[in-house]
Amino acid sequence: MDDLSLSDIAGPVGLQLSPQSLFNEMKEAFPLRPPHPKDTMNDLMFMGGQQSVLQWVQDRLEAE
Numbered sequence: 001m002d003d004l005s006l007s008d009i010a011g012p013v014g015l016q017l018s019p020q021s022l023f024n025e026m027k028e029a030f031p032l033r034p035p036h037p038k039d040t041m042n043d044l045m046f047m048g049g050q051q052s053v054l055q056w057v058q059d060r061l062e063a064e
Contacts, residue, residue: 019064023057030054 030050039047 019057019061023054023061026054026057 030053032051033047035044035047
């Protein structure tokens with residue numbers, strides 16, 4: 001699998017969306033929230049996956 005660059009994720013140049021602003025938008029869309037006793041295993045796994053993606057993007061931003 002080829003590595004994606006942040007510009008690949010952010011979209012076309014005309015979009016005027018920086019990688020950092022995209023990351024900030026993602027953090028707002030998928031906020032970290034504490035688990036609730038009524039959350040199903042599916043809910044917990046889904047939220048964990050969202051946070052893993054956010055962490056990966058943050059690590060990439062810090063590396064560049």
